[in-house]
Amino acid sequence: MVPGVNAPLILMRWIHFAAATALVGVFSFRLFVGDPAFREAVRAGCLVDHSTLTGRLIRVAFAALFLTLLSGTLWLLLQASVMSGRPISWVLHSGVMSTVVLRTQAGHDWLGRTGLLALLAIVLVLMRRRLHGRPGAPLVIALTLAAAELSALVWAGHAGAARGARGAVEQTADAVHLLAAGIWLGGLVPLALLLANARRAGDERWLVVAGNAATRFSTLGVLSVASLLATGIANSWFLVGDLAGLLSTGYGRCLLLKLGLFVVTVGVASVNRIRLVPRLSSARATLGSDPAWKTIRELQRNTAIELGLGVLILGVVGVLGTLPPAAHPHVHIGSRGTADQSAVSIRIEHSLTAKGASAW
Numbered sequence: 001m002v003p004g005v006n007a008p009l010i011l012m013r014w015i016h017f018a019a020a021t022a023l024v025g026v027f028s029f030r031l032f033v034g035d036p037a038f039r040e041a042v043r044a045g046c047l048v049d050h051s052t053l054t055g056r057l058i059r060v061a062f063a064a065l066f067l068t069l070l071s072g073t074l075w076l077l078l079q080a081s082v083m084s085g086r087p088i089s090w091v092l093h094s095g096v097m098s099t100v101v102l103r104t105q106a107g108h109d110w111l112g113r114t115g116l117l118a119l120l121a122i123v124l125v126l127m128r129r130r131l132h133g134r135p136g137a138p139l140v141i142a143l144t145l146a147a148a149e150l151s152a153l154v155w156a157g158h159a160g161a162a163r164g165a166r167g168a169v170e171q172t173a174d175a176v177h178l179l180a181a182g183i184w185l186g187g188l189v190p191l192a193l194l195l196a197n198a199r200r201a202g203d204e205r206w207l208v209v210a211g212n213a214a215t216r217f218s219t220l221g222v223l224s225v226a227s228l229l230a231t232g233i234a235n236s237w238f239l240v241g242d243l244a245g246l247l248s249t250g251y252g253r254c255l256l257l258k259l260g261l262f263v264v265t266v267g268v269a270s271v272n273r274i275r276l277v278p279r280l281s282s283a284r285a286t287l288g289s290d291p292a293w294k295t296i297r298e299l300q301r302n303t304a305i306e307l308g309l310g311v312l313i314l315g316v317v318g319v320l321g322t323l324p325p326a327a328h329p330h331v332h333i334g335s336r337g338t339a340d341q342s343a344v345s346i347r348i349e350h351s352l353t354a355k356g357a358s359a360w
Helices: 006-043 051-084 088-094 096-103 105-129 137-156 164-184 188-201 204-239 243-248 250-286 290-320 339-354
Strands: none
Touching: 006 051, 006 137, 006 164, 006 188, 006 204, 006 290, 051 088, 051 096, 051 105, 051 137, 051 188, 088 096, 096 105, 105 137, 137 164, 164 204, 164 290, 188 204, 188 290, 204 250, 204 290, 243 250, 250 290
16 A cells, blocks of 8 residues: 555545536536526516526536546546555556556546546537527536436446446446435535525526526425435445444444435525525515525525535545445455455556566
8 A cells, every 4th residue: 555545545536526516516407497497587577697607607517527537537546556556656657557447447437437528528618609598408418428427436436346136226326326416416506606696686587586496406406315315225225234334334434424414414405495495485575675685695605504514425425435335344455445446456466467567
């Protein structure tokens, strides 16, 4: 093991999950929340220029795409360093990276995700050129590509090492879990931008848009939370097994921390769903009233809290992937993580031996 490499590896995983989640969130928000909310406002006679907000969301998508690509590449590089037990500089100049990329599941997964991101970059350029028109098909394609990239992370985690019918169920549950997190947690970024835009505009027509968007996002959040709960229970069953595994292992305790943060986040979201969104809908009967704008401020504050908690949850996810599952202690290989990573280490060792490399 290379001393101190785990912290950078966890950091890259954290950044990658956060950026990939934001990508899904931007496109799903526009498709299911933002664009429909603006169309509803137009039907209600409230024409709003949202090109500035749309431009900001496209810039957020470009930034998230760049971070996803960069962190994914550094993640693979750090992973190869951990598996080979050599420093990054040696990995870069020894030919090990080609072995990892071409002959391992982690490398194949990285190639696939990188290809998806390259296609998404092209679609984003097209969407930027059509900034003042309806995006139509490009938005649907962008969401499909971002969702595929996020789902493919299944093969970079513990579920990717599972095989057979159980493996298929585990991987499906993990993919749904990732997508639900992307739609809910990733969607908090564009929601926060929309609420901020409404407050800056101070226009009564933006109250209609904000109310429509908050209502739609609240409904989408309920569906996402339900999916997260169902798939989270399934994943815990596969990876933890029993109460002893949950309480007596590092993986289990880390999972408990994630669950605690999730419960607090759901609590904040519930305040929005049960209290603030209905209050905003009733306050819109008196457009421009102080109660309506006060509710917008409270929604904006709670959205920021949810987003902060979501970032912490993704940080815990970054740690979980480096720990051996509580239900599979036999795959523990020190800092190297999963059984699949162990197989990668063996392949690297064989590659080095074939090249006449010195002993490790």
